[in-house]
Amino acid sequence: MSNNDLIVSLDIGTSKIRVIIGEISNGAINIIGVGSADSDGIRKGAIVDIDQTVQSIRNAVDHAERMVGIGISEVYVGISGNHIALQTNHGVVAVSNEDREIGEEDIERVLQAAKVVALPPEREIIGLVPKQFLVDGLAGIQDPRGMIGVRLEVECTIITGTKAAVHNLMRCVEKAGLKISGLILMSLASGMMALTKDEKQMGTVLADIGAGSTTLAIFEGGSLSAVSTLPIGGDYVTSDICYGLKTQTEHAEKIKLKYGCARIDDAAEDQKFKVMRVGSNMEKEFSQFDLANIIEPRMQEIFQMIRQEVKRLGYHDKINGYVLTGGSVSLPSVLPLAQIELESNVRIAVPDYIGVRDPSFSSGVGMIQYVTKYVRTRGAVGPKRAPKAKATTASGTVAAPKPGIVEWFKNMFKEFI
8 A cells, every 4th residue: 555545435324325535644544534325225225226326326425525525436335234144164275385485375375265165056255254374284373474384274254145135236336437446244344443352352242233224243253253134223213203203204313313312211301392293284292201212112122133133143142242333323322221131241332533433434434444454455445536527537546565464355356346
């Protein structure tokens, strides 16, 4: 990487599409631009209308471009959903150098060998995450470069997804006029931002509660062990308010954001607001206490489903805590309610960057951190600084690749780019 490179992340969510521009200056990340737009064409985290999704992506990109005056041509795209699956695999190669010193080529070959796995015809590999390398049987090696050995092995986690979901996502981004620098699993990106090294090691559930779905990522032993998606999120709370107060969905969402409280015990009866009801020109007055009586049962259900899913996956007794992120955890009193329902240590993760200090930006910021640490090959790190008028012709920066273990990503996205 050069001293001042730009990385652009694209987070396509059910309620919002977010574009975050990160500038890498001497290894430090600065968030210099954020663009967001209402997400049309997405239902419960899945694309249901290509044209609407394309327009929403364009709106978010335009917003980000106007903020910083930079033309965006390349993005890293986050991928998630119930079609994502993980499986472990093993790769083995003989060290090729005559002096038996392990080089970049050996690491690349062993990772390619690990990708040789039988998959159903409707699935394809999205990414690969090494857990550890082994040199002549010696385990626990994170970076085997420069070591002497005859036999190089890797234990890794292969991330797969359905071809239909992957290619529909890519089609939307490409139709919006953007080049895809890479696909990144949102759970890995969020984990990069939200979890400490010890939390990943000891066993932690990262729960990303979005609008249309809740994504669970279980980290154990320092790496991602399981992922799951529940088809429930903040939109269900909005829907309950809509029916409970007999008002339009748009009004219900605004009321939730302005007056919502996740616990009845913390709600104020003296905080009043008026609601225009469906089929009437008259406004009716409600209190925050009334609203909390609608919100709390649904939030309780979400946390109970999270706990049940962790138990179903077989990690109930291995978990030492939960970390919450996503737009829906911004609601007041979510944390104490989660601590009661999950009966565990719980905290909320928020990005520590100016302009994005909100749980809803965790995935987008995490993607930039992930790319900075791991995906630093071929220089495809985002758009070149260019005047706004040249946005359509701005090409990606091409920096000379630096040596390092991070180069194993070199061929990961070949089938997509």
